Amino acid sequence: MPPPRSPEELNALILRVHEAGLQACVHSNGDREIEMLLNAFERALKQKPRANHRHRIEHCSVVTEALLQRIKNLAIVVVPHSYIWEHGDKMENYGAWRWDWMHPARSLVDLGIPMAGHSDDPVSAADPLLRIQDMVTRTSAEGKVYGARQRISAEEALRAWTVGGAYASFEEDRKGSITSGKLADFVVLSDDETVRKINCPFGKAICCGWSAMRIWVAIS
Secondary structure (H helix, E strand, O other): OOOOHHHHHHHEEEHHHHOOOHHHHHEEEHHHHHHHHHHHHHHHHHHHOOOOOEEEEEHHHHHHHHHHEEEEEOOOOOOOOOOOOHHHHHEEEEEEHHHHHOOOOOHHHHOOOEOOOOOOOOOOHHHHHHHHHHHOOOOOOOOOOHHHHHOOOOHHHHHHHHHHHHHHHOOOEEEEEEEEOOOOOOEOOEEEEEEEEOOOOHHEEEEEEEEOEEEEEEEO
16 A cells, blocks of 8 residues: 655655644654655754654554664654554564564663653553553453563553653653642552553552542542
């Protein structure tokens, strides 16, 4: 399936967004279109260098080592899928040899590439704990593991869903961590997910939560 835009059209669009001083957040899944997008980012940054641009790739599903290095060199933020629980079976069509290069959370962490968590709702459930489980276990609802090499720790997944998300939207000065002066948005869980071997964290109960200093309590 050909990409929806030609390289020339994509180059022009990215340059227009970049020159306007905006953050480009581009849906891109396959390695061919990711390469096209990186070419467009590279051209725009050469024509008008800009530090801290935080241009983003939404999903960045299928990569190679070379693509990841380019992403790092261009200081791109990646927002990868974490939907294996619901959609692991769809990865079968790519072949097992590619699973370790899909939704590359481990590689992103190891390379120091900024990463944010997301659900892509309604593609997968907007349930942060389920999405964190997905990044940690890479296991489908049927119990099959897809791409174990890309597993990350619970702490790393939690960071992607908090600090990482705030950074991806230029909001780390006001949210993303429990820090004096930031929005008091957090939940209290019935168990400590970060100090135990995670198997099924999404099943843990949320006891209560705070949102902008308003408390709410879960009723079971």
